[in-house]
Amino acid sequence: MHRVVVTGMGCVTPIGSSVAAMEESLAAGTSGISAFPPIAEAPASPGLRFTQTARVDGFDAREYLSSGTLSAADRTAQFAIVASRQAALQSQLTQHHAPQRIAVVLGCSTGGRSSEEAETAKLYTRDARLHPLSVVRTMANAGASHTSIDLGITGPVFTLSTACASGTHAIGMAFHMVRSGMVSAALAGGHEAPLTFGFLRAWDSMRVVSASRCRPFAADRDGMTLGEGAAVLALETLESAQARKATIFAEVVGFGMSADAHHITNPAASGAVAAIHAALADTGLPDAADRVGYINAHGTGTQANDATEATAIHQVFAERGARIPVSSTKSLHGHSIGATGAIEALATVLSLHHQTLPATAGVTAVDATLNLDVITGAPRKAAVELALSNSLAFGGINAVLALAAWRG
Amino acid sequence: MRISAVGTAYPQYRYSQSQISQALIERWADKLEEPRLLQRLHANCGVNFRNFVFPLEVYPTLVGFGPNNDAWIKAAVELGETAILRALDRAGITAADISAIFFATVTGIASPTIDARLINRLPFPVNVKRTPIFGLGCVAGAAGIARASDYVRAFPKENVLLLSVELCSLTWQDDDQSIANLISTGLFADGAAAVVISGSESPLATRQRPAPRILATRSTFYRNTEKVMGWDISSNGFKIVLSPDVPKVVEENLLGNVQGFLQDNGLQQSDISTYIFHSGGPKVLEAMEQSLSLPPNALAPSWKSLSEVGNLSAASVLAVMEDYLEVHPGEPGSYSILAAMGPAFCSELVLLQW
Amino acid sequence: MDDIAQRCIDIIAKSKGLDPQSISLESSFDSLAIDSLDKINISFEVEEAFNIEIPDDALGSLKTVGDVVDGVRRLTSEPTA
Known part of the structure; x- marks a missing residue:
């Protein structure tokens, strides 16, 4: 068994297309949520009950990728390549680990959604020929595959798909792969670019999207806000990081998974409880629950999620449940489905590294019935040893990461 | 021993000659006494397009030798x-099949050298023998083939790689508005070429693809011509030395070199069907045509390369070689001379049989 | 330069993010840094623009811009079966 540490980070998010930019937004509470511009493919009245999304604006993939890669890679894979490259650059992973000893594990829920919709629309409306790169643009594993090609990584490379928990599952699986010695390092995270007309309409018809913007844990919360982006962590064994004197940003100490086996959309607290317990047990620390000083919640801002998540926190932590600081950074970067867990894990790593916990934006009055210490207003300084990052996905699939501050 | 494959690689930013001239006129707005002189010199370079590693607007932000x-x-x-992968792919082998690398450049310096850095990226054997070559300049394309062929003569079962990378755009000097630098900024460009050279007993020697045999090579040093071409090194990097005498040196020496070389190999000029010459520039190509009394269009691939991608220093003759291999290979049994000249001044001739 | 040639150059320029001025009929795919993925994309865009179908075995022999233009001329002049 190896200890596993984070030595690099990368991201393309609505609150910054670099870790430095995202750090700044988290510190300042700058939200990436805003009214979306007219949708080219949609009729003048797009038939949506919401007006806001969290978009990655000003991302010009041509700055990073060759024209050939651009024509083969959907926006979601472009995010993955760029975020992975940042993480690899910061960690210098590929210079210090043999290519076959590095894994790439990425989460992605919807694949090359915009390519899929654009090509299918052409086919259905005018029986047009389809682009010969349609298949590789739309396959869900494109982000992981492009990353392996881009960085010359030849170890285990795969994509997993667990809706809103994909990014968390990916980091958790990669953590276990490095911990077991299957590989010596990994790039792990999630990426998603789902803000297409068809996807927005599909979510709209579920009636879980906020008419204004998501306000997790607020008394007047009315739903989630959809987003897009990617985040990738560079993981490696503690031995290799120390041997090469790499900067360590945090340690990954535990990972737990569970399924509610209950309902395809309605969450059950029992599943979240099981995942948190599993993550805490996975740390191997008998008093892990007592050491948790921050929870980066799934916190979508829907009535059902936030209430269920609060119940789960109380069940696991008993009387401490009301005192552990909780925030949902989705209020800043939106809910980017397969990417969101990775973006939140990145935010959690940064919280531990700086010992500063990000605030939940846009909340004027916390829902008192939840009985949680929700961080609102400004980020909070705190001495935190252990933090959790929760992901509770549609389909009743749960994944929880336990991360520890590095005091090297 | 044979030239089994050539692969070139050009960077993604490509401009017409007039776009480049205009960008330099703007960049040197307060330095050029006569912008039309730059325009005229550039227009006379025989170059219509060039590729660069950066967009033109980025170069002014790269200040000093270090950056x-x-x-x-x-x-x-x-x-x-990219060039290596293309050449290996055409040869049908991988980096693991290469036993020596000759790396030639004159436009940048590095230690570990570029070939070493590539060994960390491609699956070359750890026992691969490295020979980095700096300073041969334009002659290094032909001289590299010659030195690589010397190697496989000693180790006939092996395959070796010649790599030339020249990024001339990163040597442009902002404080030099001499005629030499105006011509240099109009003529030279960025590109890379890799060549797979196989020994006579290499498995590659029996393949069906066109792969001319290297029959003989000849180096000739021209004494006391140090000032004809080269670099002066300043704190800002490489400053071009380019004498108007280059065509004259070619005219005085090339015919004698070629005749002597052919004679020593039992051939005469009428036996040579094609001339694969370094695209040095219009005056040099004209001097080559005149001194060897070549028919019109004899050097068409060299002129085309000059027009399409500019003078790539050592990589140019290799790019012309690629054109012959891929587009118009020689008739089986026919002879070619591959030649380049460069700083010293000197020439290198390579006799090929298809 | 005629319309077919100019349209081909424009398609290649757009696909590669280049200025059409920097491309001639003699420009090789290598000199335009066209890789295998670019080639697929450009072939598709050319097929779309001229409503033709480039035969599979012709794709491999395309080496210069002029080759593309010649191919388009052949395919647009032949009556389709």
Whole structure:
């Protein structure tokens, strides 16, 4: 068994297309949520009950990728390549680990959604020929595959798909792969670019999207806000990081998974409880629950999620449940489905590294019935040893990461 | 021993000659006494297009030798890798099949050299023998083939790689408005070429693809011509030395060199069906045509390369070689001379049989 | 330069993010840094623009811009079966 540490980070998010930019937004509470511009493919009245999304604006993939890669890679894979490259650059992973000893594990829920919709629309409306790169643009594993090609990584490379928990599952699986010695390092995270007309309409018809913007844990919360982006962590064994004197940003100490086996959309607290317990047990620390000083919640801002998540926190932590600081950074970067867990894990790593916990934006009055210490207003300084990052996905699939501050 | 494959690689930013001239006129707005002189010199270079590793607007932000050379290292590794992969692919082998690398450049410096950095990226054997060559300049394309063929003569079962990466755009000097630099900024460009050279007993020697045999090579040094071409090194990097005498040196020496070389190999000029010459520039190509009394269009591939991608220093003759291999290979049994000249001044001739 | 040639150059320029001025009929795919993925994309865009179908075995022999233009001329002049 190896200890596993984070030595690099990368991201393309609505609150910054670099870790430095995202750090700044988290510190300042700058939200990436805003009214979306007219949708080219949609009729003048797009038939949506919401007006806001969290978009990655000003991302010009041509700055990073060759024209050939651009024509083969959907926006979601472009995010993955760029975020992975940042993480690899910061960690210098590929210079210090043999290519076959590095894994790439990425989460992605919807694949090359915009390519899929654009090509299918052409086919259905005018029986047009389809682009010969349609298949590789739309396959869900494109982000992981492009990353392996881009960085010359030849170890285990795969994509997993667990809706809103994909990014968390990916980091958790990669953590276990490095911990077991299957590989010596990994790039792990999630990426998603789902803000297409068809996807927005599909979510709209579920009636879980906020008419204004998501306000997790607020008394007047009315739903989630959809987003897009990617985040990738560079993981490696503690031995290799120390041997090469790499900067360590945090340690990954535990990972737990569970399924509610209950309902395809309605969450059950029992599943979240099981995942948190599993993550805490996975740390191997008998008093892990007592050491948790921050929870980066799934916190979508829907009535059902936030209430269920609060119940789960109380069940696991008993009387401490009301005192552990909780925030949902989705209020800043939106809910980017397969990417969101990775973006939140990145935010959690940064919280531990700086010992500063990000605030939940846009909340004027916390829902008192939840009985949680929700961080609102400004980020909070705190001495935190252990933090959790929760992901509770549609389909009743749960994944929880336990991360520890590095005091090297 | 044979030239089994050539692969070139050009960077992604490509401009017409007039766009480049205009950008330099704007960049040197307060330095050029006569912008039309730059325009005229550039228009007379025989160059219509060139590729560069950066967009034109980025170059003014790279100030001083350090930043330029750092950029050179990064771009040289990328471009070199692409050229190598293309050549290996055409030869049907992988980096693991290569036993020696000759790396030639004159436009940037690095230690570890670019070939070493590429060994960390491609599966070359750890016992691969490295010979980095700096300073031969334009002659290094032909001289590299010659030195690589010397190697496989000693180790006939092996395959070796010649890599030339030249990023001339990263040597442009802002404080030099001499005629030599105006011509240099109009003529030279960025590119890379890799050549797979196989020994006579290499498995590649029996393949069906066109792969001319290297029959003989000849180096000739022209004494006391140090000032004809080269670099002066300043704190800002490489400053071009380019004498108007280059065509004259070619006219005085080339015919004698070629005749002597052919005679020693039992051939005469009428036996040579094609001339694969370094695209040095219009005056040099004209001097080559005149001194060897070549028919019109004899050097068409060299002129075309000059027009399409500019003078790539050592990589140019290799790019012309690629054109012959891929587009119009010689008739089986026919002879070619591959030749380049460069700083010293000197020439290198390679006798090929298809 | 005629319309077919100019349209081909424009398609290649757009696909590669280049200025059409920097491309001639003699420009090789290598000199335009066209890789295998670019080639697929450009072939598709050319097929779309001229409503033709480039035969599979012709794709491999395309080496210069002029080759593309010649191919388009052949395919647009032949009556389709």
